Amino acid sequence: MGFFNRFLRLSPLGAAFHLYYKSGLQEDGWFRSYCRKQPIDAQGNPLPWYSYAAIRFLEPRLSPDFRVLEYGAGNSTLWYAQRVRSVLAIEHDSAWVKALTPLLPDNAKILHKPLEPKEAYTQAAENPSQPFELIIIDGRLRNRCVAAALQWLSDDGVLILDNAERAHYAKARRLLQEKGFKYLEFWGMPVGVPVNSSTHIYYRPNNVLGI
DSSP states (O other), X not given: OHHHHHHHHHSHHHHHHHHHHSSHHXXXXXXXXXXXXXXXXXXXXXXXXXXHHHHHHXXXXXXXXXXXXXXXXXXXXXXXXXXXXXXXXXXXXXXXXXXXXXXXXXXXXXXXOOSSSHHHHHTTTOSOSSOEEEEEEOSSSHHHHHHHHGGGEEEEEEEEETTTTXXXXXXXXXXXXXXXXXXXXXXXXXXXXSSOEEEEEEEOSSXXXXX
């Protein structure tokens, strides 16, 4: 038994064994998410597909008065809907819209918009009745969506760009900084994903998250 314990302590297999049975990843439900191939917590509740650090930062700062616009629907739509006034999600995949729609509460709505013409997707929230306090860019055409979404963001609103480390999104990052946004960067393994990624939270002074 002593040899086996020493082997586990010194080998990658032992590290994996330890992570699975007693670790922060286990407590957060990372393994459950990985096996189910969907972002959920340890109890099976929906989570955004962000880094855990970003989720922990956001959750206590959300308000039931927030209006949320989200490019890219999913478990994040359900997660936000439990915590804010309303969620409008834009999604290009018709099959995914059909699967997700029956799960939505009354305060959440998904608009199915194709990627061509591009404006159909990026401008889908045109003429909202009120601006959004929180806009999430986590779908397709992210550079274009960031540029379009700024017109619907409230003066104290916050914008989230997920997977912001990708070189392809440099244009969006530059635009936001040129517009006077600062950002917080949350690196780490996203829910159920075995690689590091970065979630950026962009804000201006006197913002709704109190940053």
